[in-house]
Amino acid sequence: MPYTVLPLHKSVKSHRATGRITLSDVARAAGVSPSTVSRALRGERAVDPALIERVQAVSSRLGYVPDPAARALASQRSNHVAILIPLLSNALFVDLLDAAQKTLRAAGFQTLMGVTHYDASEEEQLLREQLLHRPAGLLVTGLDHNPVTRKLMESIQVPCVHLMDLPGSTMADQPYCVGFQQAEAGAALTRHVLSTGRKRIAFAAAQLDPRVMQRLNGWRSALQAAGVYEPTLEFLNPAPSSLALGGVMFEQIMQQRPSVDAIFFCNDDLAQGALMTALRMGIAVPSQVAIAGFNDLTGSDQMLPTLTTVRTPRAQIGEAAAQMLLMLMRGEAPPSAQIDLGFEILHRQST
Template sequence: MSSPLLPIVRTAKSHRATGRVTLTDVAQAAGVSPSTVSRALRGERAVDPALIERVQAVSVKLGYVPDPAARALASQRSNHVAILIPLLSNALFVDLLDAAQKTLRAAGYQTLMGVTHYDASEEEQLLREQLLHRPAGLLVTGLDHNPVTRQLMDSSQVPCVHLMDLPAADQGEGPYCVGFRQTDAGAAMTRHLLQTGRTRIAFAAAQLDPRVMQRLYGWRTALQEAGYYEPALEFLNPAPSSLALGGVLFEQIMRQRPAVDAIFFCNDDLAQGALMAALRMGIQVPSQVAIAGFNDLTGSDQMLPPLTTVRTPRAQIGQAAAEMLLTLMRSEAPASAQVDLGFEILQRQST
């Protein structure tokens, strides 16, 4: 049952010359301190739900609208977290963003998102813009940034956690980050294909962002170790990843290198497009050629045949990175500077 409202002892009119209703007005009307009003309106878990409801009702009645600029000026930092991701058209980043945002909102923080489109200069400009708003923290995708962006992150002294990538094991701790090693995942899928008896394994990639190139390196390393590496079996296209491009790449590979017995696609949408092209072309998967993908995107388990892929923990990465950032924003040290959430090879009927 909801707690009854305290009597409203003030009207909506503020003593400010501007007539704007202030946080102090809401606090006096609700019979609590301004800091309690601030915490209640942010929805912090430590505040009693009945008190949150009471303060929200008072603020609505008075017509109070929070002023984020004034809040940031008073505290030298806002209650928002800036998040930079490469794309919104890729379910990978949507899942990551959703998990991070839920975790941050539960702690009373808002998120301000920027989309970099895999462009280093655009990432730099977005970061400059975000830092003008004095964010409480930063979540940034990847570890590959231009020198100016790195300098901006370091000099801002804003707590920052990197998403998706981890430094190589021999590079030391590096920055705060949550993810997995893309190179290891690429090598693991290649070894899986080798274990099924395939020896002429092509690698097909689009977008060619740093994480894709790390998967390529893992593929190369595994084949070199096994003695089956052929540079001619690399098919790299800088265009955005899509089902349509996957079909094009599959047709290109089968036309130029018909003896391949497996194709490792850098992303599931490419592999899904390849499976559709194989059906059109009458090519049997996996008896003629095995097909594998990466990320276990929606629909991969429903393909014909179901797609073998690397399952990546993107929602868990978003949540864990947000939790690490919350720790840093409390001026506390995380248990570890790096959190490796690993990956999983999902063997289905396409290999």
């Protein structure tokens, strides 16, 4: 269908106060209404594809940049999704965030990221700040929140999906979640180490966030079922997880409990640090002591020996959670409130 695009110098003047090209400017240049421009730029299915192409061409020529604050004010919500994650220094959350962001961006949503640093009060403050932007939805790591944060989530009437954790059967409400059973993963890895003939298996953990403590519970239950649980073989350090700390904890365990024949580290970076320290100390792995990790982080398959670990589906969690949130934001009911994506035990040379 033929159309006329009006020249910029005759028809379009930027907003006097800000110098911004406005939605109305694009509408006048394209010869359509502002509401049509808005719907065309959102790519709504009801808008003719040729009209969408026409409006986008005019928008690009004029250098129009949508005002997210104005859009949120007009529609009572923005095209932003708020994502709260504990850390960016952990590849686990980087993979998750990358997958979620790609999925949301393909659907026309931008992400506002907040890093909580495993601090409940910081998470609460970040959530309050994110809500000022009127997000269309929330992606939040875990299910463990302080009472104020929990109340905020319940009262804002914004779709929310929780990442990484799945609720227990005793939880009163059943929130939307995508993750895997952390405790069962911990138990499965422990049973694998037991199957290699080890009986004195230590558990070494850092950070001590709720997911780590669930893995600890899985380790306990597996050893209790086998009749070999020893409370003194729990080594818990609240410091951030790192290769350096893994080396320190390995040396500490071998000095204090030299009869230990295996160590389950709660995260691969700790286990990687332990393998390096074992090599330096001349301790043979796995013949003298077996070592296992969790999350299958980058480099674990390149260690000497290669590291036995649990492969967790963090990228798949990010994508599936974003897809679930998109359904909720469209007013659709997901087939299930919880998605369990499982895990995989990777038996490598360190056990």
